[in-house]
Amino acid sequence: MTTPLRTGDLIAGRYQLERVLGIGGMGVVYRARDLLHEQFGEPCSSVALKVLGECFSECPDAHVLLYSEFSLARSLLHPGVVRMFGFDVDTRRQSAFFTMELMHGMPLDRLMLERPAGFGWHEWQPMALQLLDALAYVHGRGVLHGDVKPGNVMVAEAGIRLFDFGLGQSQAVTGLPGLDRHRISAWTPAYAAPELLSGAQLSATADVYGVACVLYEMAQGRRARERKLTQAPDRPRQLPRHCWSALRAAMAMDPTQRTITVAEVREALSGRSWRWFA
Structure with missing residues (x-):
């Protein structure tokens, strides 16, 4: 004991x-x-x-x-x-x-409490790109984070830091123990992809959904889930129209419609165009 x-x-x-x-x-x-x-x-x-x-x-x-x-x-x-x-x-x-490592700074969820109206574009975009850079790297290493939410993001003068891989999984290495989803329900509902809450396995597209919800809340000042499930989210006031289509695609409730990757969301937010059609 x-x-x-x-x-x-x-x-x-x-x-x-x-x-x-x-x-x-x-x-x-x-x-x-x-x-x-x-x-x-x-x-x-x-x-x-x-x-x-x-x-x-x-x-x-x-x-x-x-x-x-x-x-x-x-x-x-x-x-x-x-x-x-x-x-x-x-x-x-x-x-x-x-x-x-001991990280210095403020968790994003605490910082967001000080910004009830959301972050302005010139402050929001660098933070969003850094977070997407980190998650794209993680995916490139064959790792899924599993719990992307403001409480697992640290904001410091040196930049954004992603942490807490307690719900993560490896796509590249087999044999590592995993969490028994039937025994333990640890997803954060406000940022968990709908399919995870229905019992589906963790996937890269679920991480895409989570980070998109975080970015939406940073821009809009309220959670994407504070709407009817059948209602499309409104474009955040601070977010330029040219990159809204990518973020909206990343928040698709249906995982089969969520075909955009973290790297593609980053490209769109950095000013490059994203093709929503094949």
Whole structure:
């Protein structure tokens, strides 16, 4: 049985927990001091440390699911994606965890609360392109994020960072453990593609839907789901007409109609035309 963690605890004889940074559907992220690096004079010794939440930590395969998230993200080397450090187990507490870079900035969902009318185009476009760059890279590496939402995007002076691959899957590597969708319902309804909520498998086009909903909310100031399911979304006031067709296609409720890729959405928002017909 795992022992609950608290601020001030020393993990694996090396990491001292300072405070909780965030609590998600599956895990808890702490800010921690790496005491080993401090001993060697490392000036930046703070890391982010993730463990599973109490409701998941008692599952027999919980540590395997945590390792799956770490394994998915550790090969992703992109300025717009959080960087993983290492996976370890505190044997005394029987608690698995992994460490990653400590990101500085504000989560996008908190920033959006300060912008109830949405972001203006000249602020929105660079942020949108950076987010799409990161997700396009992730897809290019054969990884699906699975939970693209404002709470999993960090906004800092250095730019946008995408994190939390807890619901992700690999298209390139087989044999990694996955989340049992029948046992655990962890999708965020406001940003999850309709087919995921109906029990379909995660796909690249589901990620497209999620990021499109995030971009729409950033521009419009309200969620795309705040409308009737049969009603087409209105064009955000800040969004030029020349790129609206691409974003609207990415938000198609029917996955068979959602044929646009993340890279094609990026091209459209950068000013290049996107052909909606074959």
